[in-house]
Amino acid sequence: MLQNRVDPYGHLIRTPARGAWMGNRGLLHNEHQQIQRTFKLKAWITCVLEFKGRKRTVMAPHRYTELFFPDEATAFSAGHRPCFECRRADAQRFKAAWLQGNPDAGFNEQTSINHIDNLLHAERINKKGEKVTYDAAAGTLPDGTFIVYNDHPHVIAGGQLYPWHATGYGTAVPLPAGHMVTVLTPRSIVNAFNAGYHPQRQLPA
Template identity: 40%
Template sequence: MARQNRVQPTRDIIAHPARGGFMGNRGILHKAQGLHPKRRWAHRNWVCCRLSYKGNRRELMAPGRYTELFFLDEAVAFAAGHRPCAQCRNAAYRDFRACLPLIGPAAALDRQLHHERAIARRFAQRRHPLPDATDLPDGSFVLTSDGTAGLIYETAFHPYRPEGYASARALPRGPVQLLTPPSIVAAFRNGYRPRMALD
């Protein structure tokens, strides 16, 4: 039976059997019975990690340990508001920081990203209205007026599915909601290329 630990670009955390390409951490979000019904983070340090690191093995959702979250790819992790882990993905973290228009320690970065990704006390995703999806860099996620989340890649819109992307469509017309935090989109514009399941 699939655990409820697969993060969607819309912030939802669902149970799905498909294996993710990356793991993430937001603190302890589970109890013995499974994922907390409302709580979606325990701290601001939301990281995107490798699936394996130095041979370490973890018991998923172990009591008193952080909740292992999984993403289809790095673009989904970014849309959900995570950034590269400075430990297990140090090279990616340094590349990301070099492309980011924010200076200061990781704690300052996490505060800024948290402001852009989350609505405090509601455990909800902050979304950013745009007049259209044109001019967004590859790796950005948007939500269309009909509620479809999708990836912008090579001037096309790729609808998201937990098991992978659907066939490409033309870019959506009219207003969209940007899911990827604006600072992360700026890093994409400055040369950071997220790993995508379409590559």
């Protein structure tokens, strides 16, 4: 079992659960398919599983490390954003929402996505390699945002919280709207959600 699944904290974990999206942070593994680093690039992207019939051997030597997410909300919580090659329309929508939601960054439509990646990198991980979080009132956070509740990652959806597990979401609990909570999804991505980007997520029927 390969260590190439990603949880809402951005950790690389081992699980038999299949992914619905693929991710890329550069070459992270060695020739024995062992993870050597948590990232190599500041561009952390989220890709579709199939694109133009391309076939890859997962974690092949000297090739980028294929990462997998159960849904896009998890990918965003980890700090990834849509790929401009295989998800161009989504990437353009995300960039537009990000710019609208983060006017204080001083960026505009002509700003390279690389500048946004640099800002995102500072929001997702600190110099010690630890997950960056912040506190906010639960009732102000949009759907698709991940928070820590009862020491466990939960996603906000429809005024409720769904506990995250590698194999799916658990039973919903009420959103503690009046409480301050620890937010896992990077701040500028949450702002993009508020500006109109809606991440795909897999929730119980």
